[in-house]
Amino acid sequence: xxxxxxxxAVDKIPGSAQNMTLKRFLGVVRKNGDWSxxxxxxxxxxxxxxxxxxxxxxxxEFARGVSDGTISKFSKAFSHKDHVEVEINPRLVAGxxxxxxxxxxxxxxxQRKLTKLFT
Amino acid sequence: MSYDLVEKLKREIxxxxxxxxxxxxxxxxxxxxxxxxxxxxxxxxxQELLSIEAEGHHVPAVAFxxxxxxxxxxxxxxxxxxKTGDRVRQTGRILSIKAGDELxxxxxxxxxxxLDGKGVIFSKPEKARDYFLERRAPSVIVRESVKxxxxxxxxxxxxxxxxxxxxxxxxxxxxxxxxxxxVLDTILNQKQDVGRPPVxxxxxxxxxxxxxIAKIIKTLEEAGALEYTVIVSAPASAAASLQYxxxxxxxxxxxxxxxxxxxxxxxxxxxxxxxDAYRELSLLLRRPPGREAxxxxxxxxxxxxxxxxxxxxxxxxxxxxxxxxxIETKLGDVSAYIPTNVIxxxxxxxxxxxxxxxxxxxxxxxxGLSVSRVGSAAQTKAMKKVASRxxxxxxxxxxxxxxxxxxSDLDENTRxxxxxxxxxxxxxxQVDGNPVPFEKQVVILYATLQGFLDDLPKExxxxxxxxxxxxxxxxxxxDVLALIQTTGELGEKAENSLRKAIxxxxxxxxxxx
Numbered sequence: 001x002x003x004x005x006x007x008x009a010v011d012k013i014p015g016s017a018q019n020m021t022l023k024r025f026l027g028v029v030r031k032n033g034d035w036s037x038x039x040x041x042x043x044x045x046x047x048x049x050x051x052x053x054x055x056x057x058x059x060x061e062f063a064r065g066v067s068d069g070t071i072s073k074f075s076k077a078f079s080h081k082d083h084v085e086v087e088i089n090p091r092l093v094a095g096x097x098x099x100x101x102x103x104x105x106x107x108x109x110x111q112r113k114l115t116k117l118f119t
Numbered sequence: 120m121s122y123d124l125v126e127k128l129k130r131e132i133x134x135x136x137x138x139x140x141x142x143x144x145x146x147x148x149x150x151x152x153x154x155x156x157x158x159x160x161x162x163x164x165x166q167e168l169l170s171i172e173a174e175g176h177h178v179p180a181v182a183f184x185x186x187x188x189x190x191x192x193x194x195x196x197x198x199x200x201x202k203t204g205d206r207v208r209q210t211g212r213i214l215s216i217k218a219g220d221e222l223x224x225x226x227x228x229x230x231x232x233x234l235d236g237k238g239v240i241f242s243k244p245e246k247a248r249d250y251f252l253e254r255r256a257p258s259v260i261v262r263e264s265v266k267x268x269x270x271x272x273x274x275x276x277x278x279x280x281x282x283x284x285x286x287x288x289x290x291x292x293x294x295x296x297x298x299x300x301x302v303l304d305t306i307l308n309q310k311q312d313v314g315r316p317p318v319x320x321x322x323x324x325x326x327x328x329x330x331x332i333a334k335i336i337k338t339l340e341e342a343g344a345l346e347y348t349v350i351v352s353a354p355a356s357a358a359a360s361l362q363y364x365x366x367x368x369x370x371x372x373x374x375x376x377x378x379x380x381x382x383x384x385x386x387x388x389x390x391x392x393x394x395d396a397y398r399e400l401s402l403l404l405r406r407p408p409g410r411e412a413x414x415x416x417x418x419x420x421x422x423x424x425x426x427x428x429x430x431x432x433x434x435x436x437x438x439x440x441x442x443x444x445x446i447e448t449k450l451g452d453v454s455a456y457i458p459t460n461v462i463x464x465x466x467x468x469x470x471x472x473x474x475x476x477x478x479x480x481x482x483x484x485x486x487g488l489s490v491s492r493v494g495s496a497a498q499t500k501a502m503k504k505v506a507s508r509x510x511x512x513x514x515x516x517x518x519x520x521x522x523x524x525x526x527s528d529l530d531e532n533t534r535x536x537x538x539x540x541x542x543x544x545x546x547x548x549q550v551d552g553n554p555v556p557f558e559k560q561v562v563i564l565y566a567t568l569q570g571f572l573d574d575l576p577k578e579x580x581x582x583x584x585x586x587x588x589x590x591x592x593x594x595x596x597x598d599v600l601a602l603i604q605t606t607g608e609l610g611e612k613a614e615n616s617l618r619k620a621i622x623x624x625x626x627x628x629x630x631x632x
Contacts, residue, residue, distance in 0.1 A: 039203075040148055103159040105144050105206075117135050 002029065002037075003044035007052070046083060047101065055081030059099040063092040063109060145190065145207035147171060153198045153358045154403040155180065157190045157207050166253055168210045173200040179230075180207070181214055181360075184404050191404040193360040195230065216368050218375035219247035223319065226336060226350040229361050229368040234352055235336075250371040252364060256426035263432040267315060268497045269384060269441050272308030272554020273301055275484045275547040278506035278564060279513075280469055283497025284318070284382050285430025285439040289461055291446045291453065292471030296483050298445045300551035301469065302386045303335065305443065307342050308554035309384070314604050318441075319376045320348040321385040323369035326362050326392030329354045338552065355392075359403075362396035370427050373440045377429070380436030385428070389445035390421060394457045411456045421457075422464045467491035481548060486513055499607035501561045508568055509543065516540020535573075542572050545580040558603040559588050562617055565609070571621050587624055595620045 006025050010018055029035055050057045058078050060071070065088055075084045089097070092109035099105045145160035155171070163169065163182045169192060171178040178201055184191030194201060216231040219241060226235040229252075233240050241247045265283035282288045290298050306320045322339075324332045332352050339345045349372055353365035366387045376383040387393065394417055401414035409415045421444075428442035444465065446458050451473065453462065462468055467490045476483035495503070515536050522529060523537055546567045549555060555563075563584050566572055575583060591600055598616040603609055609617070 099144070100141075101159075102146050103143060103161070104141050106139060106141050108139050113135075113137055116137065117131065 002034070002041045003048050006041075006045055007048055043102070050081070050083040053081045053083075055079055055083060056101050058082050058084045059087060059102075060084065061087045061089040061092060061097040061099070061109075063090060063094045063096065064088065143209065145169070147201060147203050147205040147207060148189065150194075150198070150201050150203060152403050153194050153360055154400070155192050155194055155198075155201060157192055158188065160190055160207060160209060163190055163209055164213075166213055168212045168214050170208050170210055171201050172206045172208070173197075173202070174205075176200065183400070184406070193363075193400055193404075194358075195360055195364075198358065214252045214364070215249040216252060216371050217241060217244070217247040218250045218372050221247070222349045222372060223347060224345050224349075226352055227368075228357070229351060229353050229364040231368070248375060250375050252367040252371050253423075254371065254374065254427065256423065257429045257431060257435075261429075261432055261435050263430045263437070265430050265439075265493045265497050267382070267430075267439070268494070268499055268502075268557075269305075269318065269382075270308055270312045270557045271301065271305040272311070272556065273304055273482055273484075274549060274555055274560050274564070275482060275486060276301070276469060276489075277557055277560055278502060278547075279486050279510050280467060280484075280489045280491040281494035281498040281502070282441065282443075282491060283430075283494045284441050285428060286467075286491070286493050286497070287425045287428045287442040287444065287465040288491060288494070289444050289446060289465040289468040290471070291448060291458060291462070291468050292483070293448050293451055293473045296471040296473055296476050297481060297551065298447070298471060299331075299335070299388055301471075301482055302388065302443055302445065303338060304551060304554040305384070306339060306344050306348055306386075307552065308556070309347060310342070310344060311554070311556045314607065316382050317347060318382045318384050319373075320344070321351065321369045321373050321383060322348060323351045323353075323365050323385065323387050325353050325365045325387065325389060326355045326396065327352075327388065329356060342552075359396040359399040362393065363400055366390070366393055366424055370424060370440075370442075374427065377431060377438035377440040378436065380431075380438045382439045382441070384441045384443065387424075387442065387444040389447050390461055391445075391447045391457055394421070413456060417457070418460050418464075421461055425461075425464050466493045479548075480544060481551070484547075486510065487517060499557065501603050501607055501609035501613075502557060504609050505561050505564045505568065509564065512536070512539055512568070513543055516543070538573065539567075539570075541577050542567055542575070542580060545577045546572075546584065548581070556604070558600045559591075561603050561609060562591060562599065563588070565614075565617060566621050569618075571625065583628075586628075587621070590624050590627075591620060594623075 009021055013021055029038060047057050060074055071086050078084055092111045094110040095108045097105060097107045097109050143160060143162065145157040147155050148158050149156035165182060165185055167182045169180045169182055171180055178194060178196040180192040180194045182190050183193050221241050225233060225237065225240055228234055265285045267284040269282045269284045270277050271282060290301055292298050306322065309318045309320060332354055336350060339348055351365055351369040353362045369385050369387065373383040373385040394413060397417065397420055398413050402408060402412065406414045425442055425444060428440045430439040431437055444461060446461050448455065448458055470485045470488040471483045472485045475485060519533060519537050546563060572580065572583065595616060599613055599620055602613045
């Protein structure tokens, strides 16, 4: 609900006043005692924005830092409407993992292979 | 040893095949109190087993609430290891337990993990079979009517509220009225109840104190009853999710034996605590509360569990699953929500009363309020013949009981009825942990109801009973006790021998005096 309200409010006002709206929004969340759920709100907002634009939220996780060139190469594999995020996750040990909309994943990490081998 | 392990690992690594592809996943967005909310996994099924990838290990969970955007799950393992952001995967499996003969004599948790420190349960896991915790109850077509008795060893129950194999008989009463003692006696009695196929017992402890469970295990072990008993333990210290699953696990184990064509008895001790655990889970999952804050499907929860008790027809092996659920009432209030629900589901109830217990009438069975709707069809002919008058005589005694203190002013007939009632009440008393085999119940009830004990004071009944049974064991084992035990009947021959034996014994007793 917060995500829906935030997107609705930001849509109606010009770009210059959007920062102010965002501050007010954070104030409302804090006042309502929902600050602990802020991460969830942001994830939902990101998802809704991507869907509104006709795309998906794509999360690229690498086990260690990779060059900008590699990142842009991967990003190009997705539509320009998709919201692509890059994260470094050492728990993967080696390799990478792609998650789409938090519901589908392609896991090519060594961590998964090791887990699969020993369970 | 280490060389073997390395070689084994090498072989596994060499043979490892990995075909990565897109997989459906969910994410934990909220967790607490053994419950988690998961986003994603839109295709998860209700009651499906999910696997949460917590740090270092996988934690099992069951999908409970399938909502528009989230799934409410009940965590079955270490819930403190689960945190928000953890990934969740479907397993495509419904919750099940491994069942097999090797479970007998063991203490397990509702997921089938051993709790008795005796090591792995199945030496050959391929021989164990997976049994779903939730399974549809057998249909009417595959059932047969209840016709074989399940003797409890408790005189007042076997004589007046008999239980048949495949029946569901509720044991209801306040705390400390001897509910667990009755079911323990029933388990102990199966060892001495020869002449019928043996019964595998499953005792399910739900929300009990660990000390009480340990005591029960010790009692059964010492009596040699653990040799045919499985204990499913979900103590008060276990998570509500495990307490909720425990009776279903016990039932699944019982169904395994039933499907083998054997007779099984499952005891749910107790369903009040089970209802409380389910209420806790439901409230945490934010399901709407109903009467006494229990969720709307609390009746269905217990009915679908108890409906699984059945006597199967010959084509399905002829096995049976008898259920003895226990309900604890508060201050004798049987009209509370859960007691009325379970009373209406079961085929009768054994009502234990605090007042009787404190008067020294133990087991404190209220014979007026206790009923068995199908058990009489399963009662042996011998017991039926003997006990047919018992209920009537006790009912007459109860009516006249108020006049006991004015007995000297009453007419002869009334005084006789009061005297007989007092004798019968005395005969029906027995200590816990000492179940009486059915043939011995038959002879002592016969002696009382035929008036052979009318000349004895009620204080002399217990010594008389013990000595008389001892006398029969020594002098009339074959012509009375064994005959009743094997045939299940009190035929003319056995009856004549019994009458003769009683007279003989009374003569011996009078000579001794």
